[in-house]
Structures are given as C-alpha cells and as structure tokens.
Amino acid sequence: MKITMIGTGYVGLVSGACFADFGHDVVCVDKDAGKIAAIESGRMPIFEPGLDHLVGSNAAAGRLTFTTDLAAGVKGADAIFIAVGTPSRRGDGHADLSYVYAAAKEIAEALDGPTVIVTKSTVPVGTGDEVERIVREARPDLDIQVVSNPEFLREGAAIGDFKRPDRVVVGTTGNERAIDVMAQVYRPLNLNQAPVMFTGRRTAELIKYAANAFLATKITFINEMADLCEAVGAEVQDVSRGIGLDNRIGSKFLHAGPGYGGSCFPKDTLALVKTGQDYDTPIRIVETVVQVNDLRKRAMGRKIVKALGGEARGKTVALLGLTFKPNTDDMRDAPSLAIVQALEDAGARIVAYDPEGMAVAAPLMPGVSMAKDAYEAAAGADALVLVTEWDAFRALDLKRLAASMNGAVLVDLRNIYPRREAEAAGFALTRVGGKGISA
Structure with missing residues (x-):
C-alpha cells in the first residue's frame, strides 16, 4: 500500500519508518526543508534508539522517501496519516488543533482520488468530526473517509511498541472501505497476533486520553x-x-x-x-x-x-x-x-x-x-x-x-x-x- 505521513516529528517519523519496514511504500511530508534534508543525510531530529538505522535502511531500499511537496506526497495514497503536533494551547490548556486542521485542508485540496485520512496525532473527542467537515467542504466530489488511529508509543521504546503493540485502535464511522484499508495497513501485525480494535471514531479518540x-x-x-x-x-x-x-x-x-x-x-x-x-x-x-x-x-x-x-x-x-x-x-x-x-x-x-x-x-x-x-x-x-x-x-x-x-x-x-x-x-x-x- 502507499502511505503518506504528514509530519516528521516523533510520531510521524517513527510510524513512517516502521510502516516502510513492514513493506509499505511510505512518503513522509514536512514543511521544514532543513529537517527533511537532515533526515535524508542520516541526521534524525530526535533521539530514539534504532531510528537512524531503520530510516536509513528503508530509505536505501526505496520504501521510505521524504518531501516538502504535500501535493506530490499525497498523490495516489491509500491512507494519509496526519501526525502533526497538538501542544497545549496557551492560556486554557486545550490541545492546539490548528496544525491538524491546516493539514486536513491542505490534504483535501491536493487529493486526486478517494482515500482514507487518518488522524494519528493525539486529539480531543470530536476532532475527527471537524476534520471530516473541513475535508468534505473542500472536496465534496471525492469519497474521503476520516479515521482515528491513536498512537501508544513510549519514547525510548517506540520502534518495539509499534512493531509489537499491546493493541491497535482504529476508530471509524463504520464505512467498510475505511475498515478494509486500515485492516490492510496493519495486516503485517497479524503474525504477532496483535489485537486490532475497531471502534467508533469518538471512542478511539477518548481511548488515547483515558489511557494516558x-x-x-x-x-x-x-x-x-x-x-x-x-x-x-x-x-x-x-x-x-x-x-x-x-x-x-x-x-x-x-x-x-x-x-x-x-x-x-x-x-x-x-x-x-x-x-x-x-x-x-x-x-x-x-x-x-x-x-x-x-x-x-x-x-x-x-x-x-x-x-x-x-x-x-x-x-x-x-x-x-x-x-x-x-x-x-x-x-x-x-x-x-x-x-x-x-x-x-x-x-x-x-x-x-x-x-x-x-x-x-x-x-x-x-x-x-x-x-x-x-x-x-x-x-x-x-x-x-x-x-x-x-x-x-x-x-x-x-x-x-x-x-x-x-x-x-x-x-x-x-x-x-x-x-x-x-x-x-x-x-x-x-x-x-x-x-x-x-x-
């Protein structure tokens, strides 16, 4: 499958590299040209044991590429993951969702066909509804499904957590195509018998916060x-x-x-x-x-x-x-x-x-x-x-x-x-x- 990862921070880079290691074709997109150049030269933006080797080996194999061109990055993607930051908003403690919503708008405007947009960033309940509204408003002509897939990665052990997870949580609105795409994305985990939980989208968003x-x-x-x-x-x-x-x-x-x-x-x-x-x-x-x-x-x-x-x-x-x-x-x-x-x-x-x-x-x-x-x-x-x-x-x-x-x-x-x-x-x-x- 072709997977696009929007954001090359901690979650985006680890997830993208691990998906590529599973055999998927992965494109990681980031607006920071300096960060992309550093990653391509082997310098990771974060310290995570084994990440430099994982990125390097999959890039050398041609399964993992990097770009600043979002339109090119999302072209033909089966699943597009939003993995941008959601820091605490100054003044009130709410999660700052501006990066998520901006990414959703840019993705929708650049799409050339039906796809599944996956929120990987940690977001409050109801964020998926707003992402779907933004996408459908921008592209009413396309069949675009919005899914929640929270991450449960521990810093310092993220690669092992991704490849041998306790569980994978996927929140959808019940659309069969979205369920099938996400099942295929995580099919490589079948050998490890990692449970993949399919829930409602708002339930998936809350599971992440409740766990932490x-x-x-x-x-x-x-x-x-x-x-x-x-x-x-x-x-x-x-x-x-x-x-x-x-x-x-x-x-x-x-x-x-x-x-x-x-x-x-x-x-x-x-x-x-x-x-x-x-x-x-x-x-x-x-x-x-x-x-x-x-x-x-x-x-x-x-x-x-x-x-x-x-x-x-x-x-x-x-x-x-x-x-x-x-x-x-x-x-x-x-x-x-x-x-x-x-x-x-x-x-x-x-x-x-x-x-x-x-x-x-x-x-x-x-x-x-x-x-x-x-x-x-x-x-x-x-x-x-x-x-x-x-x-x-x-x-x-x-x-x-x-x-x-x-x-x-x-x-x-x-x-x-x-x-x-x-x-x-x-x-x-x-x-x-x-x-x-x-x-």
Whole structure:
C-alpha cells in the first residue's frame, strides 16, 4: 500500500519508518526543508534508539522517501496519516488543533482520488468530526473517509511498541472501505497476533486520553504513597511491589520519583480535563493528578535543599539526568526544569550531565554548566542528585564520586542505589519514599 505521513516529528517519523519496514511504500511530508534534508543525510531530529538505522535502511531500499511537496506526497495514497503536533494551547490548556486542521485542508485540496485520512496525532473527542467537515467542504466530489488511529508509543521504546503493540485502535464511522484499508495497513501485525480494535471514531479518540490519564494517575498515586511512607517510616518500593503483584493492579508505572513529564502525559491530562469541563462532566481525579504532579516536581527542589542542611546558597549541586526519561533527548515538562529553577532560586550553582539531552536542555537552563560525564559533574560538588534513571547511572563508582566531591550528599530521586551501598561509599543518602534499608 502507499502511505503518506504528514509530519516528521516523533510520531510521524517513527510510524513512517516502521510502516516502510513492514513493506509499505511510505512518503513522509514536512514543511521544514532543513529537517527533511537532515533526515535524508542520516541526521534524525530526535533521539530514539534504532531510528537512524531503520530510516536509513528503508530509505536505501526505496520504501521510505521524504518531501516538502504535500501535493506530490499525497498523490495516489491509500491512507494519509496526519501526525502533526497538538501542544497545549496557551492560556486554557486545550490541545492546539490548528496544525491538524491546516493539514486536513491542505490534504483535501491536493487529493486526486478517494482515500482514507487518518488522524494519528493525539486529539480531543470530536476532532475527527471537524476534520471530516473541513475535508468534505473542500472536496465534496471525492469519497474521503476520516479515521482515528491513536498512537501508544513510549519514547525510548517506540520502534518495539509499534512493531509489537499491546493493541491497535482504529476508530471509524463504520464505512467498510475505511475498515478494509486500515485492516490492510496493519495486516503485517497479524503474525504477532496483535489485537486490532475497531471502534467508533469518538471512542478511539477518548481511548488515547483515558489511557494516558490512567497511567499518569498510577504514577501520581505511588508518589503520594512515597510521601506517606517517609512520614510513617514505611518503604515505598516494598509497598509498590506488594500492590503491584496483584494482577488487578500490575507493577508498571508504580515507581516513585520526581513526577511525570514528557510530550504526552502533561498535555494529554490537561486536554482531558478541559474536555470534561466543556461537556460539563468534570474529571476530578485527573484534575487532582495534574495539580499534584506540578507540586511534586517543585517539591523535589526543596528535598535537595533539605538534604544540604536547609541551605543551598553558594553550594554546587551536580544533576545526573535532565531528560524526562531515559533513551530520549526530550526535555518537555521534564522534572529537571522545575528542580533547576528551585535550586537556582535557592542560590545554588548547578552542573549537569545527561547522555543525550544536554544539547536540547542547554537553551532551557542557561545558568547550568554541562559536564562531559557523571564524574566531571560530581567533581567539587556539595551534593549529587540522580534525576533520570539512565542505564549509565545504574553502576557508578560511588567511592570515586564521593572522593571527588566537597560534600557527601547523594539525593537519589529514582531509588537506584541501596542505602548500604551508598553509605559504604561515604554518602549521606536521601531517597524517595523511605530509607531503603530493604533495598
């Protein structure tokens, strides 16, 4: 099949490359000529493990091409995916759908025959209805079907998630041709027996938001349990394991830390809250999750200052990890942003190291000095803070780190190191959700 992907951001580029790897002919369209040129030369606009190889191999095989010419890109396409950004709109938290609607209008005007337009971007309930209105108004002469196909990709594991998904959700209005086209698009997954759910279009749009809101709620729940554990003398890692072994609950997203960030959870929870308000069905649980998570990230800065004895002015704090999670260079709503702001407000000097995120992070935190590795970051510091759980930070030489520092404070916001190991290296350890005796 011929597939056109509008947008070469995180979702568009990963999805386009994976579809091509399945054997489809894929054209990726983007207005940014510089981005297209960079991709064609092998430079990816995002860091995602394995993406450069996947793009390069499929481009070399002729299955994956790139263009800035939308009209040429959509010509003869069986399915056209809209994968443009839907950031939170300033002022009210609603998803900004201007890019989606603009893409729909341009696609409709450029079409030369019947096709299926697929909304891959994360969009609120009812967006597909508006896309269909825009398309039909522009091209009443063509049989164009509009489908919702939300993505469920985890940054850092997106290729595996696409090729071995828990499920594929396709929302249609019941049109048989649209259903058949989407079944053919995802036919390569049959071997993996990945369930393809066909639902109503509005249902598919809501599934995406409901999934992300539920996961954000699990994270926020265990973070609040961590605070309670610290107050009563319990251990959050044991609490997490104890409840996660219940198969009705499950262990994923029950790791206490500095709060969630990234490109999805913050904006999607906000958008879901706004949708509930618009339809006069407020979602109080998600409203609280949003508020608690915002407070959580700022509280981590105070936690570090407390570990320093209550005074950070004139002291140096080394941060390990800046991105919101490992295996990405994404800094959107990363907890490190709030932590840096809190520490700078307290008068601390900050040195940081991240395996992939420093180029993206540097303009966002101009007062932070970037180090070449974890050991350079720690040298001369009064406190060392583990912010992001990169694999490179899981087996550091703690004795070497402690010996190079002015202070002996280790604040482990991801509970990577057991207390006995940290204290044996000479550190005073502060963890999240307990003392870590059993860890």
